[in-house]
Amino acid sequence: MSRNIMRHVYGWLLLTPAAILLIAFTHYPTVATVIDSLFSKGSAIRPSRFVGLANYAMLVDDPIFWKVLTNNAWFALGTIPTSILLAIAMALLVNRAIPGRSLVRMAYFTPTILPMIAVANIWLFFYTPDIGLIDQAAGWFGFDGHNWLGDPATVLPAIIVMTIWKEAGFFMIFYLAALQNVPPELEEAARLEGSTRWYYFRRVLFPLLMPTTLFVMINAVLNSFKLVDHLFVLTKGGPDNASNLLLYYIFESAFSYFDTNYAATLTVILLGLLAVMALMQFYVLDKRVHYR
Amino acid sequence: MNSLRSSFSNLPNALETVAAWFLALFWIAPLVYAFWAAFHPSQYAVHFDIFAPLTLDNLREALSRAPFLRYAFNTFILVTTILFAQLVLCTLAAYAFARYRFFGSNIAFALVLVQLMITPEILIVENYGTLARFDLIDTILGIGLPYMASAFGIFLLRQAFKSTPKELEEAARLEGCGVFGVLWRVYVPLARPTYIAYALVSVSHHWNNFLWPLVVTNSVETRPLTVGLGIFGAPESGVDWSIISAATLMSVAPLLIAFLLFQKQFVQSFMHAGIK
Numbered sequence: 327m328s329r330n331i332m333r334h335v336y337g338w339l340l341l342t343p344a345a346i347l348l349i350a351f352t353h354y355p356t357v358a359t360v361i362d363s364l365f366s367k368g369s370a371i372r373p374s375r376f377v378g379l380a381n382y383a384m385l386v387d388d389p390i391f392w393k394v395l396t397n398n399a400w401f402a403l404g405t406i407p408t409s410i411l412l413a414i415a416m417a418l419l420v421n422r423a424i425p426g427r428s429l430v431r432m433a434y435f436t437p438t439i440l441p442m443i444a445v446a447n448i449w450l451f452f453y454t455p456d457i458g459l460i461d462q463a464a465g466w467f468g469f470d471g472h473n474w475l476g477d478p479a480t481v482l483p484a485i486i487v488m489t490i491w492k493e494a495g496f497f498m499i500f501y502l503a504a505l506q507n508v509p510p511e512l513e514e515a516a517r518l519e520g521s522t523r524w525y526y527f528r529r530v531l532f533p534l535l536m537p538t539t540l541f542v543m544i545n546a547v548l549n550s551f552k553l554v555d556h557l558f559v560l561t562k563g564g565p566d567n568a569s570n571l572l573l574y575y576i577f578e579s580a581f582s583y584f585d586t587n588y589a590a591t592l593t594v595i596l597l598g599l600l601a602v603m604a605l606m607q608f609y610v611l612d613k614r615v616h617y618r
Numbered sequence: 619m620n621s622l623r624s625s626f627s628n629l630p631n632a633l634e635t636v637a638a639w640f641l642a643l644f645w646i647a648p649l650v651y652a653f654w655a656a657f658h659p660s661q662y663a664v665h666f667d668i669f670a671p672l673t674l675d676n677l678r679e680a681l682s683r684a685p686f687l688r689y690a691f692n693t694f695i696l697v698t699t700i701l702f703a704q705l706v707l708c709t710l711a712a713y714a715f716a717r718y719r720f721f722g723s724n725i726a727f728a729l730v731l732v733q734l735m736i737t738p739e740i741l742i743v744e745n746y747g748t749l750a751r752f753d754l755i756d757t758i759l760g761i762g763l764p765y766m767a768s769a770f771g772i773f774l775l776r777q778a779f780k781s782t783p784k785e786l787e788e789a790a791r792l793e794g795c796g797v798f799g800v801l802w803r804v805y806v807p808l809a810r811p812t813y814i815a816y817a818l819v820s821v822s823h824h825w826n827n828f829l830w831p832l833v834v835t836n837s838v839e840t841r842p843l844t845v846g847l848g849i850f851g852a853p854e855s856g857v858d859w860s861i862i863s864a865a866t867l868m869s870v871a872p873l874l875i876a877f878l879l880f881q882k883q884f885v886q887s888f889m890h891a892g893i894k
Contacts, residue, residue, distance in 0.1 A: 352738065354748075441870065448863070451862070600740070
């Protein structure tokens with residue numbers, strides 16, 4: 327009997343230190359954000375007051391909000407499928423015995439361990455108009471310089487290319503792990519049946535890698551909402567919000583425009599998006615278990 | 619005939635090797651370029667000449683313009699503080715979840731997992747307010763505090779503890795070990811690979827973290843490398859490209875060197891951490 331009670335006591339005592347910090351920095355602020363989004367921006371003469379959904383009405387009418395949301399969608403669409411395809415290609419290339427295999431794998435993986443800020447610093451110079459590396463290279467072939475980061479049409483693609491460079495090697499390691507679990511007899515059998523390697527990849531390997539692809543995809547989508555560091559160095563969200571993303575807009579609203587209540591409202595939208603993806607992940611991972 | 623066939627079937631392999639190497643060169647090129655710019659005078663930044671003179675002036679100049687050594691020290695303190703606290707807090711919590719089926723443990727575990735999705739930097743507005751109330755703005759402790767109870771660490775260690783055979787625990791209890799004795803002598807040593815994997819992932823994550831430290835810090839004494847570098851490299855600062863490259867390489871050097879030395883361990887850790 328007493329051992330039974332001790333079980334609960336010990337369990338909770340062991341959990342308490344972590345629980346306090348988790349509540350203070352995850353659960354409490356989540357609830358507080360939702361509450362704050364229902365209040366108006368306070369000032370010295372007019373204190374903050376309850377305004378119901380007024381902030382959300384403002385958000386629906388805010389063209390920048392829709393702009394950053396669309397940018398987030400394009401950013402995810404631009405980076406994720408290409409990164410995944412490249413990651414699969416990289417994993418297949420280094421999964422067999424080739425000369426200098428570990429060097430090649432290192433080259434693919436190295437961008438992953440660099441901070442996004444450092445990556446942005448390196449790529450900033452590539453994109454600098456006229457004197458930057460890309461424009462110089464274009465100049466050798468007789469093309470004119472272009473302000474890659476200053477042109478609303480090219481700024482997001484430029485950032486997408488940089489992000490793919492940073493992320494593909496990270497996804498590669500998950501495919502490498504998955505490929506190690508594919509029995510080699512499958513490839514042998516396919517070869518004996520006379521199927522081409524492309525056929526083997528398309529009909530055998532790719533379907534087998536599907537759980538990995540789903541796992542990587544969901545994490546990549548989540549990540550794409552959190553990845554804003556590069557904007558601080560490259561564009562500050564500009565020109566004219568052409569490269570702005572939701573989390574960066576939250577930062578701007580809170581710390582540049584000092585409208586914490588509007589920032590809270592934007593955060594609620596971000597939390598909602600993340601919650602939807604979390605549910606999708608549960609659903610997908612659930613299916614993955616049945617699949618096995 | 620046979621040898622012809624085999625050399626013919628080797629062709630795709632050879633092509634793939636070339637493709638693998640080509641992609642690798644392409645992939646490492648931006649970093650190699652940063653090295654080139656950092657160690658050559660700035661007039662050679664886009665002028666590639668094998669005989670261009672090597673120089674350390676860019677490094678010296680970067681160091682004289684911003685206190686990168688101090689930033690590096692701050693980052694070091696930051697990542698070690700976070701890691702130490704994480705190891706302690708996550709071990710205790712994971713032990714509770716793995717071995718004590720206490721009242722409400724399932725709900726508590728679900729609530730812990732919420733943090734996997736909602737990481738502290740998403741709640742910058744509220745968390746900034748919390749830190750301000752405790753007077754922790756512009757402190758290294760303030761940067762680290764939200765990350766110390768890591769859902770990811772709790773999750774990984776719980777998995778590891780769960781796979782530890784119960785018989786070992788019973789044997790240790792018969793030997794007279796208490797609650798913490800069992801944890802320290804049985805569970806922790808057996809979870810060593812998980813600890814190493816988690817430590818590498820945690821250190822590289824917090825070495826590279828930017829947004830939250832940027833919000834919290836506003837002085838040289840607390841600013842980590844990433845924030846220092848972000849301020850240094852901002853376009854309006856108008857610093858020479860070669861000097862920015864030098865500063866960038868200095869900021870990533872410790873982690874990069876550690877990665878190159880323990881490459882296999884790093885890759886396996888990220889794999890281990892991502893899959894479980």
